[in-house]
Amino acid sequence: MHAEKQHHAFEPKLVAFVCTWCTYAGADLAGTSRMHYPSNVRVVKFPCTGRIDPVFILRAFQKGADGVLVSGCHPGDCHYMAGNFHARRRFAAFRQLLDFVGVDLDRLQFSWVSAAEGGKWVEVVTELTERIRQMGPMREFRELDAEEHWSAQLDEPEIRAAYNAIP
Amino acid sequence: MTSNHQNTETPLIDPACYAAATAAIRTEAVRLLVAGEVAAVVGYRAGRRTGSVMPDVATTVEAAGQLLFSPACQNNLALFLSKAKREVLPHGRVAIVVKGCDLRALAGLIGESQLRRDEVHVIGVACPGVFGANADLSKPLSAEGLARKCRACKVHLPEGVDLVAGTLPPLPDLPDLEAEEIARLEAMTPQERWAFWTEQFSRCIRCLACRQICPFCFCTQCLCDRNRPQAVDTSPRPAGNTAWHMVRAMHLAGRCSGCAECERVCPMDIPLNLLNRKMAQELYELYGFEASMQPQEQTPLTSYRDNDDQSFIK
Numbered sequence: 185m186h187a188e189k190q191h192h193a194f195e196p197k198l199v200a201f202v203c204t205w206c207t208y209a210g211a212d213l214a215g216t217s218r219m220h221y222p223s224n225v226r227v228v229k230f231p232c233t234g235r236i237d238p239v240f241i242l243r244a245f246q247k248g249a250d251g252v253l254v255s256g257c258h259p260g261d262c263h264y265m266a267g268n269f270h271a272r273r274r275f276a277a278f279r280q281l282l283d284f285v286g287v288d289l290d291r292l293q294f295s296w297v298s299a300a301e302g303g304k305w306v307e308v309v310t311e312l313t314e315r316i317r318q319m320g321p322m323r324e325f326r327e328l329d330a331e332e333h334w335s336a337q338l339d340e341p342e343i344r345a346a347y348n349a350i351p
Numbered sequence: 352m353t354s355n356h357q358n359t360e361t362p363l364i365d366p367a368c369y370a371a372a373t374a375a376i377r378t379e380a381v382r383l384l385v386a387g388e389v390a391a392v393v394g395y396r397a398g399r400r401t402g403s404v405m406p407d408v409a410t411t412v413e414a415a416g417q418l419l420f421s422p423a424c425q426n427n428l429a430l431f432l433s434k435a436k437r438e439v440l441p442h443g444r445v446a447i448v449v450k451g452c453d454l455r456a457l458a459g460l461i462g463e464s465q466l467r468r469d470e471v472h473v474i475g476v477a478c479p480g481v482f483g484a485n486a487d488l489s490k491p492l493s494a495e496g497l498a499r500k501c502r503a504c505k506v507h508l509p510e511g512v513d514l515v516a517g518t519l520p521p522l523p524d525l526p527d528l529e530a531e532e533i534a535r536l537e538a539m540t541p542q543e544r545w546a547f548w549t550e551q552f553s554r555c556i557r558c559l560a561c562r563q564i565c566p567f568c569f570c571t572q573c574l575c576d577r578n579r580p581q582a583v584d585t586s587p588r589p590a591g592n593t594a595w596h597m598v599r600a601m602h603l604a605g606r607c608s609g610c611a612e613c614e615r616v617c618p619m620d621i622p623l624n625l626l627n628r629k630m631a632q633e634l635y636e637l638y639g640f641e642a643s644m645q646p647q648e649q650t651p652l653t654s655y656r657d658n659d660d661q662s663f664i665k
Contacts, residue, residue: 238601239574239582242594259657269655273638276660277604277652280633281597284536284626286545295665308665324545328590 196316198225198251199244201236206257206298213302221306222313234267238278245325251291251316258296362491364479365520372420372476372517379514380415383446390443393428394418402488422481422492427610429456433465433569446472451506455608455642456566462646475509477517484615500611503527510644554619555592561613567606600626605634605651608642
């Protein structure tokens with residue numbers, strides 16, 4: 185990007201996909217208990233982790249997230265009975281795919297945070313924020329997004345020659 | 352008896368086995384149509400170029416007599432049996448010619464209620480192997496021309512079918528190139544893997560041939576088409592291309608039959624089957640799941656156990 189922007193210290197952008205009934209309530213509890221934690225996280229509320237599609241995680245990275253947190257109810261406590269069981273399998277598979285394609289898995293964190301675990305929410309978010317701060321910005325997806333790469337190379341010698349030949 | 356050295360005169364696989372399968376398919380197809388047991392036989396017939404074949408829906412005895420099986424029979428005909436694609440076939444019971452990999456797709460479709468087992472008469476071919484992508488179909492089948500997937504095949508002999516066409520000849524013993532490539536990628540650092548895959552995906556022109564040829568991509572509205580909200584960028588730029596291939600790999604995880612048609616039809620030679628095979632490996636390691644020639648009760652991502660691995664979850 186532009187050289188001027190490097191003056192500021194890097195502040196990680198974190199996106200958290202959370203379930204309404206447990207983690208969101210847990211985060212709310214952290215708030216009402218006036219616990220302090222880094223404000224880098226942007227929370228997106230879902231009814232259940234079972235609704236969280238891997239494509240949302242990809243989109244978060246593509247649109248500028250440096251780290252992603254996915255958090256829901258503990259197994260057995262899902263408000264919809266089995267949503268988090270399906271999510272557990274889905275994300276186990278998705279992690280392997282991400283790793284195979286070359287995404288650093290340290291940028292993606294999964295957790296079970298219940299409605300009573302305000303402290304755990306604070307701990308998970310703080311740890312992830314500091315880890316991402318050490319790792320730096322997520323370059324890979326952002327470079328992809330910025331790249332205007334068409335299937336045909338526009339800088340071929342023939343095209344250059346034709347361009348230069350225009351009177 | 353296996354042979355590691357192949358001179359240009361000895362075919363890789365005895366061609367007589369393909370001729371035998373052809374004869375068996377023709378006999379069965381004619382019998383079924385004459386008896387009125389099926390409305391059509393979905394199989395392969397000779398294409399226009401030397402050595403090529405094309406899918407055929409044979410509804411007459413004459414057409415049934417033209418069906419064949421050769422190393423050029425690359426297409427996965429189970430594609431035509433999902434609900435979305437079924438309209439190309441006449442109504443009523445149909446017969447279908449399937450190789451082992453195609454049979455896994457058929458079994459998967461039955462498992463997903465796209466059709467019932469009793470609606471289809473399955474002619475399974477004892478398949479020693481077919482040509483791969485970009486092979487010269489007019490030449491005899493060679494180790495270079497053989498599809499990579501065929502080197503790792505464990506389903507040469509179909510099971511649970513209504514007829515097995517042909518018998519297996521001695522099979523060549525060739526190294527599993529796909530497994531080697533996956534191992535090579537797994538040994539790289541994440542940065543190297545990212546560089547590899549972004550280079551592959553940068554060639555993608557989003558023709559979506561991979562999706563069109565896949566028996567399991569039968570959604571009438573694909574998540575990666577134009578939608579509101581837009582999940583994946585549809586233009587052929589690196590960001591959308593990467594997302595497209597990853598989303599497709601996820602949507603196929605636990606369903607993909609390993610027919611590798613996606614890789615064969617890709618005009619830009621992107622090694623798509625590596626992604627699908629890697630996911631299949633992971634699902635086997637995690638949940639003991641393998642694609643099967645018989646319809647399965649559960650697929651790994653539509654079921655769960657209480658003690659599934661959650662070591663990656665805080």
